[in-house]
Amino acid sequence: MARRTSSALLQVIEEDLDAGRLLPGDTLDEQGLASRFDVSRTPAREALLHLAAIGLVRMVPRRGAVVQGLSPGLALGMVEVLTALEAEAAGLAARRMTGEEREWLRTLHAEARPAMQRLDTAAYMAANAAFHGAIYAGARNAVLAEQLRLTRRRMLSYHRSSLGQPARVKASWREHGALLEAVLAGNEDGARAAMRDHIQSGGRVFADLVAGHEGGTT
Incomplete structure (x- = not known):
C-alpha cells in the first residue's frame, strides 16, 4: 500500500x-x-x-x-445544539436557495419515498443525508455546514438505530415534506420551525436509544 x-x-x-x-x-x-x-x-x-x-x-x-459513545446528558446537549444549527441552516436555505436548488430539494424528497415505503433503513439514511446536505449547501455558510456535519457524525451510530424504527422513518419523511413546503415558499420562519420540529422529534427517539444503551437495555 x-x-x-x-x-x-x-x-x-x-x-x-x-x-x-x-x-x-x-x-x-x-x-x-x-x-x-x-x-x-x-x-x-x-x-x-x-x-x-x-x-x-x-x-x-x-x-x-x-x-466515543454518548451519555444521556451529552446526547441531550447534542440534540439541542443540532436543533439550533439545523434550524438556522433551514432558515438561510429558504432565503438563499436558487430556484434550481429548490427543485432539486423537491426531487430528493420524492426520491426518498420508495425507501421510506420499503422501510429500507440504509437507503433512507442515504436519502436523508442527501436532503439535509442540500439544505446545508443552500444555506451558503461553510462554517455552519462543517459544524453540522461534525455533530451529526458524533451522533451517527445512534441515528442509524433510530432510523431502523419504522415509525421514525415514516415520520421523518413527512417532516421533510413540511420543511420542503416552507423552503419552496421562501418562508424563513416556517423553515426554521419545521426543521426544529423535525430534529426534536428525531431527538426524542435518539435520546431514548442512548439512555437504553447506557442502561444496558438495547
Whole structure:
C-alpha cells in the first residue's frame, strides 16, 4: 500500500465511522493502524489525536483510542445544539436557495419515498443525508455546514438505530415534506420551525436509544 499521510488516514477512519464499520466502544491503536495502512506510527498517532480533539474518540491508557459513545446528558446537549444549527441552516436555505436548488430539494424528497415505503433503513439514511446536505449547501455558510456535519457524525451510530424504527422513518419523511413546503415558499420562519420540529422529534427517539444503551437495555 502506498504511504499515507495522517490526513489520508484520518479520511479512511472517518469513512469507517460513517459506514458503521466502527462503533462506540471499538478501539483503535497506533500500532494496529500503522500495520493496517503500512505507515509509521507518527501519522497514525496524529490521526488519533485529531479524532480525540474533535470528540470522536477518547484516549484510554493501555487501550489506545476508543470510539466515543454518548451519555444521556451529552446526547441531550447534542440534540439541542443540532436543533439550533439545523434550524438556522433551514432558515438561510429558504432565503438563499436558487430556484434550481429548490427543485432539486423537491426531487430528493420524492426520491426518498420508495425507501421510506420499503422501510429500507440504509437507503433512507442515504436519502436523508442527501436532503439535509442540500439544505446545508443552500444555506451558503461553510462554517455552519462543517459544524453540522461534525455533530451529526458524533451522533451517527445512534441515528442509524433510530432510523431502523419504522415509525421514525415514516415520520421523518413527512417532516421533510413540511420543511420542503416552507423552503419552496421562501418562508424563513416556517423553515426554521419545521426543521426544529423535525430534529426534536428525531431527538426524542435518539435520546431514548442512548439512555437504553447506557442502561444496558438495547
